[in-house]
Amino acid sequence: MLLPLPAMAMAQAAAGTPVPALAPILVQSTASALEPTSGYLAQESLTATKTDTPVIEIPQSISTVTQDQLRQQGATSxxxxLRYTSGVTPENRGAVATRLDQFTVRGFSAASFLxxxxxxxxxxxxxxxxxxxxxRIDVLKGPSSVMFGQGGPGGIVNQISKRPLTERLNEIGLHVGNFDYRRLDADFSGPLDADKRFLYRVTGSAYLSDGQIDHTKERRYWIAPSFTWQPNRDTRLTILTNxxxxxxxGSYGGVPAMxxxxxxxxxYRLRAGFYDGDANxxxxxxRHNLxxxxxxxxFSDALAWRSNGRLLHAEGIYRTVYADSSGTGFVDPGLTLMQRRRGGTNVEMDQVVLDNRLQADFATGALHHTALVGVDFAHLDSDTLGSSFDAAPPLDIFNPDYRQVIPEPNWISQTHQRQYQTGVYAQDQIKLDRLSVLLGGRYDWSRTMSDATTLATGVTRHTPQRAKAFTGRAGLIYNFDSGVAPYVSYSESFEPQSGTDRDGNPFDPTEGEQIEVGxxxxxxxxxxxxxxxAFDVRRKNLLTAIPGCIGTGCQEQTGELRTRGLEFEARGELxxxxxxxxxxxxxxNxxxxxxxxSSSPSLVGKAPTGVPVHQASVWTRYELQDGPLAGLGMAAGVRYLGTSAGDPQNTFKxxxxxxxxxxxxxxxxRVSPDLKGMQVALNVSNLFNKEYFASxxxxxxxxxGYQRSVRASLRYRW
Known part of the structure; x- marks a missing residue:
């Protein structure tokens, strides 16, 4: 929300105190859903509706992880x-995939947004x-294609960047911990001029650590400058870079269950830090730049235009030796020589994403409308050099040699892929007294063109793929005076998928739909x-084998995956x-x-792997208010991960x-005025070093899963 007066001047005016002369142009940060939040509870969300809406008026589940929670729990990824978020199963591959954000929401993989x-x-x-x-991080649960285009039925995770502030901020943080962990954080922000038309922020970090898997390491360096220009109270431009x-x-392997x-x-049992790869x-x-x-x-109190966009270039070089998951995972019946494979990729990609929307606030009789119409566009251009995954020298688990002579990957393909998506959407939030109704619809056009070259023959195969889909959303919520707000909603999603059926026709997108009451x-x-x-989510049009079919084109879209569940969440200052x-x-699920x-038994009645039936967690923090240790915060958390299916046929858990x-x-x-601005902290996750399996x-x-992690930090603000 754009405000013409700072909070202090407004308070003085309300109290009848003379207000000093002010510059004609003053700036406040963007919509309140993007401002810094004190505590663990965010009151508004921009993610669910793309309008600044109170969470209590949104007829859909949404959870927010605030910056206070991130800092106090010591989260860096x-x-x-997401460890303390209902409906979310984070760290699907445990400690062996720190390089990836692999998690599920309501049993389905979820798209990441920034x-x-x-x-x-x-x-x-x-x-x-x-x-x-x-x-902050917003987790919107359930199909969300009406606002965001293609995606799965689980929902989306929207990561919201720090932005320039109107008040001066200077912060330095130092962190050390086990696994030789060392980290430096820095965050500087404030106005560049007296009228606060120009704001800046520079955030950056560098860290290095040994990986929790033996013989691996982690390194990361980044800097994120940002800049805001507000020439008047009605116009604002923010530039975000990284x-x-x-x-x-780290690594990207696993261990045989045997x-x-x-x-x-x-x-003899392979322990949690066992490494299945090769250090050389x-x-x-x-690397990525954006x-x-x-x-x-x-334009007026009733009409506003907003536009977001991003250019991003990313590159990746990947080489791996990993445990082969076929059979027992071992070459010999004595289970001493682990069979392995090797491979790799070289990837470059460029992304362009744009979103433009017009918001109108008006009334028709007793109904108040917040209407939104928009169009968004996404383009991804990628080049991938891919290898076959050939056999690698086996690893003697009793006497492992992690520096063997292993040939470079056998490069077999070069793929150039271009993806385009355009969507137009409309939404109306209608309020009648305490009743809020949400209606939305969207139409998407998706196009993918792949040119895959087989390096051995030089033959290039051109594969075009087109898809289009309409998705909708409807919901209503009623806010009683007591603070109770029951709601019901229906939402849809779609995901394009590659390939053709036996007649050569492109496969239709998978479809997701959800009914939720809460x-x-x-x-x-x-x-x-x-x-x-309580929710019922279905993912339809999944590919499944055609019974009795031999050869190519032996898939049809008759599969379906259903999730029914319950979620309870409480958060805030009690x-x-x-x-x-x-x-x-x-x-x-x-x-x-x-x-x-003959090669693939039916999965009907089977649960997907990596999704616990039951999950529960509680995190409690108390800060002493008085006495010589006033300002001391003490926190503890417990996370319960229930059993999950261990293989597609659910033969073990x-x-x-x-x-x-x-x-x-x-x-x-608060202990000594001479130490003003300084804070020390100690964070320990998996306090008792429980050895467990993520999936x-x-x-x-x-x-x-992750072993015990100990982090000590010193932060100084001035």
């Missing part, structure tokens, strides 16, 4: 940030966002929100100094339609695990 624009990216050139860059290099980002989840007669061969060198903008102009409760006069939701986040999720073939986290922080300025994908491939 998206996966870590500042409302999709972050496209391949596995090996993923533009991963460091949590220190972020002001320049990042990740020269090393010596991890189960133990053979000799009693392992490579994950990524520049984006957010522009807003208000209630939100915000006790009057409190900074706390309690939510409960008493002075006491903040709490509590969650419980029940996810019944199973295939409801699927064909069987991954065991449940309970993890404990803890944190201490102290504002030294298994087959009877021979499992992923250990």
């Amino acid at each position: 998206l996966n870590q940030a 500042d409302g624009l999709r972050v496209f990216g391949s596995r090996d050139a993923l533009p991963q966002v460091d949590a220190y860059r972020l002001e 320049f990042q290099r990740d020269p090393d980002m 010596r991890a989840l189960t133990v053979p007669a000799d009693g 061969y392992e490579t994950s060198d990524r 520049v984006g903008y957010q522009f807003e102009h208000r 209630v939100k409760y915000q006790p009057r006069g409190t900074n706390a929100l309690f939510t409960a939701a 008493a002075r100094g006491l903040t709490v986040i509590g969650n419980y999720s029940y996810i019944d 199973a295939y409801t339609r699927d064909n069987a073939s 991954v065991p449940a695990a309970t993890l404990v986290d803890a944190a201490l922080d102290l504002d030294l300025g 298994c994908w087959s009877t021979s491939f499992c992923y250990y």
